[in-house]
Amino acid sequence: MTRKEIRLDFEREARLGFGEAALCAQKTVAQIEEILRQAGDARAPFLLTRLDEEKHSALAPEWRERLDYHAPSRTAFFGFAPETLAVPCVAVVTAGTSDAGPAHEALRTLEFNHIATTPVFDVGVAGIWRLMERVDEIARHPVVIAVAGMDAALPSVIGGLVPGAVIAVPTSAGYGLARDGETALNACLVSCAPGITVTNIDNGYGAACAAIRALRAMQMVAERGSVVRAAE
Amino acid sequence: MTRKEIRLDFEREARLGFGEAALCAQKTVAQIEEILRQAGDARAPFLLTRLDEEKHSALAPEWRERLDYHAPSRTAFFGFAPETLAVPCVAVVTAGTSDAGPAHEALRTLEFNHIATTPVFDVGVAGIWRLMERVDEIARHPVVIAVAGMDAALPSVIGGLVPGAVIAVPTSAGYGLARDGETALNACLVSCAPGITVTNIDNGYGAACAAIRALRAMQMVAERGSVVRAAE
Amino acid sequence: MTRKEIRLDFEREARLGFGEAALCAQKTVAQIEEILRQAGDARAPFLLTRLDEEKHSALAPEWRERLDYHAPSRTAFFGFAPETLAVPCVAVVTAGTSDAGPAHEALRTLEFNHIATTPVFDVGVAGIWRLMERVDEIARHPVVIAVAGMDAALPSVIGGLVPGAVIAVPTSAGYGLARDGETALNACLVSCAPGITVTNIDNGYGAACAAIRALRAMQMVAERGSVVRAAE
Amino acid sequence: MTRKEIRLDFEREARLGFGEAALCAQKTVAQIEEILRQAGDARAPFLLTRLDEEKHSALAPEWRERLDYHAPSRTAFFGFAPETLAVPCVAVVTAGTSDAGPAHEALRTLEFNHIATTPVFDVGVAGIWRLMERVDEIARHPVVIAVAGMDAALPSVIGGLVPGAVIAVPTSAGYGLARDGETALNACLVSCAPGITVTNIDNGYGAACAAIRALRAMQMVAERGSVVRAAE
Amino acid sequence: MTRKEIRLDFEREARLGFGEAALCAQKTVAQIEEILRQAGDARAPFLLTRLDEEKHSALAPEWRERLDYHAPSRTAFFGFAPETLAVPCVAVVTAGTSDAGPAHEALRTLEFNHIATTPVFDVGVAGIWRLMERVDEIARHPVVIAVAGMDAALPSVIGGLVPGAVIAVPTSAGYGLARDGETALNACLVSCAPGITVTNIDNGYGAACAAIRALRAMQMVAERGSVVRAAE
Amino acid sequence: MTRKEIRLDFEREARLGFGEAALCAQKTVAQIEEILRQAGDARAPFLLTRLDEEKHSALAPEWRERLDYHAPSRTAFFGFAPETLAVPCVAVVTAGTSDAGPAHEALRTLEFNHIATTPVFDVGVAGIWRLMERVDEIARHPVVIAVAGMDAALPSVIGGLVPGAVIAVPTSAGYGLARDGETALNACLVSCAPGITVTNIDNGYGAACAAIRALRAMQMVAERGSVVRAAE
């Protein structure tokens, strides 16, 4: 594991508005420590994702104590400076208990990027009254991240009721024909509700980045005045 | 074909900010005409997509003459009232000549919803200088729709260079392992550039709707001031 | 095409309560005519399915005039004797216009077997108010056939609201990742609403047969009194 | 793991006639305990499925001692009140020894809902005399759950011999092209015997719920008299 | 189309006991004519398969009149010398009407190689009495070719009842999850009846060649006396 | 684990000429012991397959000591009586070292059924001289079992050189696009050498049963004299 085998993209923050993050699932402990070393040298805050508890425990104590680790989302913050957050711009909605992991990954990624969020958990359509109770609250957010596995009917129903950006995160919940999330993903892609976009399976991190992009788009156009007709 | 077999969702415009559209590919001529009849009765502008030239020609003349038909996108406008458009908010970028169809579908859907666009055609990464020449122009748009088939490397490269919302439309261009667009779609979903979201294959219409959602999100939050740090 | 290449199962009516039917899609005109000849000899009413208009027209006039043909369902009745029907026991519900074909196939198969039906068309979840308006009516039927393509969210929502038997018929509506109905089928199989059962793609005929089986089950057990607690 | 991350649907019993159950396979021990806590507070009987022995052992003793656990089916009853059962309405038939798990899951779910059952094990078609010996007994049940993996020929043969509702549960028995149950599932979906419906792979729980729905359908229609012609 | 682009393997007859045949489906008319020219020059009898009627009609009359063409099997014999056949050694059994094509291909290939056959058509397991009536007759053949599509339960049932070689030919009959024969093929490969072997989808020709190989195996070992215990 | 959950098919030996065997991979230790108990009671020799070393060790000593266990093939003989064998009728040929497991399973199954064999290992086509050295020896066997993974080119080359029955056993050797043996299986099914038949992946047991069937076919026809022309 030599230093030159890893080359981080520290200019991403300036280019895209959010920094590079490291997906730890297929990285060795040595590789993760080298990444932290380079981030430390660059004085860049850094986000680790898919860091399971076992691998987190295997990091050298000097690194581990500099991390803010959160087990349900398998994320760790390095060099994170909290800020007072504005009103929530992103609602993160889940269908069932087994979808909690990717939802937490999205919530933590947004927190790391100083975006306030509203979590709405366990409102799947099998008992649709749970969703209907909260749909007006959800619809007030400019961006909604809808996290669902199995048949992923939730994003379709939300997409038919909510005017803002809807980002679907299919999850690997379920078994058999759930195919580790492929059925959920395909159902989201062919949703009968138009204008839903989709991320990779369980990709709460990517959904959060997409939300940041959509929110940034706002700022780019804010000074131009209204560009679309409002939903009445 | 009785009237009650079709029930349009004319309240969608009020709920979501864009009206219902009819995907004509699997509909009969009789069904399409009934849809237009109901739209006419409701005095609702209506968009037809995937209307190929043969089926368009088979419509009764009384309907055909009330349509603004555009062959490259296979779309038709019904009851469309043009507006003077603002500065372009959406760039629609294609990789190759065979990606033109879905790109035109997106452009027409945005036009129907009174959003100004910038088309940037034929800038695939096999000759990456074509993209590099125009990347600054593209990056000024709050929303970029990247349309590409085959290996779909274009959205990844754009995603690494552009800060706004990036919506990838994989296309069915190519043959063999292109698998009618599945390889392009999968490549977009696992893009190494974070925060890209994806639509169904060839779904220019859906990408345009997603762009409208993202632009609407802006308005919802505009009065709140800045919510994310700007890319410097 | 000799006579002995086809051997019909005329004892099925006695065994199962509904007769054999012929799926015409992959049969030649000569094979279909031989089937009708044997059915005529046996004085057995007979149902033809997947008989498209072109193949119907190619049948010899002597056979064609003895058929009651219905184009939207691609079915034909041979030797059918209408009966006065009881109150409707099966609701056939569709999500969108492109799901009409399999729904009509189910409706005609039930009619051929003298079961009264209630069709409820075009109530997909993208505009969920259309379904909510009619859900109480649907729930009064002991059997509901839910016909939906693309993401097939409709059967899940119905399954969460209706206490009787719910049979999902996924359809080949849609394109791209709809995969000719596989995504709809998989979504039905992993539905978050429990107790939904599923048929092959576009298999309105099979769903109708399953409905007949479920209704027959009633008669087998009717004399035994209540076997399950009623939904209150 | 906070309380609000889990929201149970206790109104399901009233709506559908059977209560919510928790699929434990992808839930953490903390999540399962929170579910039991809420069920205990609501004084609702509750069913746990896919609870393997290891996870069962990891539950806190206070919860474990309130559970009626059954290892072969991986199910546990919470707050279950036995009832004297009526004559069996559901036959649960398996092809081979490796299909026993999902069959037990169906049997236990039916028991939890106070439905009497007849198990018929190990009668696969490779030695078809085993099935033929018992086919008359099976045919007397209004609902038959046929559990089979590999080529799943059993449901097809049963479907050709039995007039009541036939619910096929494909299983993950087998290796290689058995593809963890997909081949069995597909074979059931395209069965040559009409009117068979299908559940997800290994989904004994879902088949039992479908059986309850079919039995309830009976009660809804019982007072109306005969709706279909009896098999003679 | 030059002569040297085609090189036939006329030594195959001596090596394997059956000559080369040409699969015409993807060959041009010019290629087929060149093949017949070379076969004529070599005075070798030759078998054409998958020669549809349209392509057959497009052959030059001089070639067409030298062919013995059979439309249901899409085969043609060139230079064929009939022989008086021995008692039938191969039973060719089909499940349904749509399986007739590959069965005829097998029957014709065996006829071309002077093997007597017994066709048994339309005995699928949905009405299993049709098979049971003839199972003793089938079991007297040393080789059974079982042709079935959809769920392909027929080869499994035969495999459990017949002691000789059982060669399954899955067919492309069916629709939806039949997947053009893949489900039938997979079901055959994972059959619960042991010792069944399988060919490609619709490959009646290959099954016939396999039967010839199995019959030849007999002759190779005949002089050695009994090698296995007889089924009693 | 009650006795009636397992019902063995002891009549198979009389019907098919080889007895039932138990695939142990998905069976519990309790189920395997019950099977042995029933076989012991019936005084039937019995074959266990896919019995890995760990599960073998977990059997009660009283059963373990009555088994003839063979680790490379993962098979065990119960109640086996050796016989003096005739000249070898079956050649079992492998492509590479990783194909040894299924080959051993075939060899042991044949030994259990008193068929003499010739093993020919490690003659894959990447160094085709190894196969060419032994092809004449192989061709003298009436039945050849060709065991190969990855691209499975070996059965095609053998099929072009050997006149007897050729049974291909694709194996799960390889990685990536080898797809656990599916590529090998598909390559065998579409082999350019005609008359090859195929078993499930790694199914050495099934190939051996098929060989027994083919050898038995010989005896059924031996008295009838020559049925096919000999390869010269």
Added chain:
Amino acid sequence: MTRKEIRLDFEREARLGFGEAALCAQKTVAQIEEILRQAGDARAPFLLTRLDEEKHSALAPEWRERLDYHAPSRTAFFGFAPETLAVPCVAVVTAGTSDAGPAHEALRTLEFNHIATTPVFDVGVAGIWRLMERVDEIARHPVVIAVAGMDAALPSVIGGLVPGAVIAVPTSAGYGLARDGETALNACLVSCAPGITVTNIDNGYGAACAAIRALRAMQMVAERGSVVRAAE
């Protein structure tokens, strides 16, 4: 069809050593004519591939007469200047008659780039003597393009016998499990002969480009002297 929708990469010749080519399969006639117009303006020789006869006929005569069209390969040369060729550096070898199309595409692409070739047709391994006769001749070429469909055993056998670069082109020849060339492709990718590389299905053009790249590599290193040990 406006001019700016197509942007050719005329600098490719200088960068890569071979110019851009247009895959015509999914292009309209208008798009192809615009491409030729731009190529004509730039005085760049241009290659069209996948131009079927029907589309070729539909081009305006002024363009058609400037093309050198070749039907078996579906290619056309525009502005091509023949050169006297050196000794052949690339052997193009096919397995069967149905593989001729992609082989011709490779041969024509090499001719367009002034590379001499040796075609070796119809030497598939089912009659391996045909290949063995010519293997020494093939092995003298620095680059071998092996074109084969179905089981694609040919590239593996060649790869074990030939020391130079071996580029496999899987083809869509075959039916059923050939899966339009996927089985051939996968078999090539997992070939037991090491160092084979693979192109997309039927991609004769890409194989030719890869051959040009390999040959160019020679020139880049020629002056450095020997870099690898010669095969003795």
Added chain:
Amino acid sequence: MTRKEIRLDFEREARLGFGEAALCAQKTVAQIEEILRQAGDARAPFLLTRLDEEKHSALAPEWRERLDYHAPSRTAFFGFAPETLAVPCVAVVTAGTSDAGPAHEALRTLEFNHIATTPVFDVGVAGIWRLMERVDEIARHPVVIAVAGMDAALPSVIGGLVPGAVIAVPTSAGYGLARDGETALNACLVSCAPGITVTNIDNGYGAACAAIRALRAMQMVAERGSVVRAAE
């Protein structure tokens, strides 16, 4: 484990210019030791690949001490004699940290065959400036091995910029729709940059062998003078 079960192809070095190597992933420790024994007897240098650390540790000490083991590549050299290397002919380029394993396998295989290399790590297109900085250096190598997982956009971009042979190695990096490397592989196969060839997933060994073949091709043609026009 008897000696004759393994037959190595020691003549491969003479035929192809590189010796046989053993893929250890599916081999037992006993098989690997037998391979080393035979290699030792033949005094042939030998390469082991996919030898993970656990299996390496399980080898007998007498073998282990004769191996030069390298954990990141999971390779071991046996009987290796280092040579002074020439200037680098092969650049091995990776997209991300998780692609390092296959890249190291390629580097070690080339080292074992005495080819000098240039590693260029972590230059994926999400931060394309990292690649652009080094593209001129990469382009000077006659052969480039491009190693990338996920969307594998790197080989396409390199293929558009580099004139020599480009061999893509898709890797199993990523999750969800990355499908263990299939998406990367498919994206490489349908790359928009022409003339790229592809190996199996993670097959660094195969890519190195292909590089050796391409370099050898050079020597075969070196004496003939220039065969292609140089990129200017």
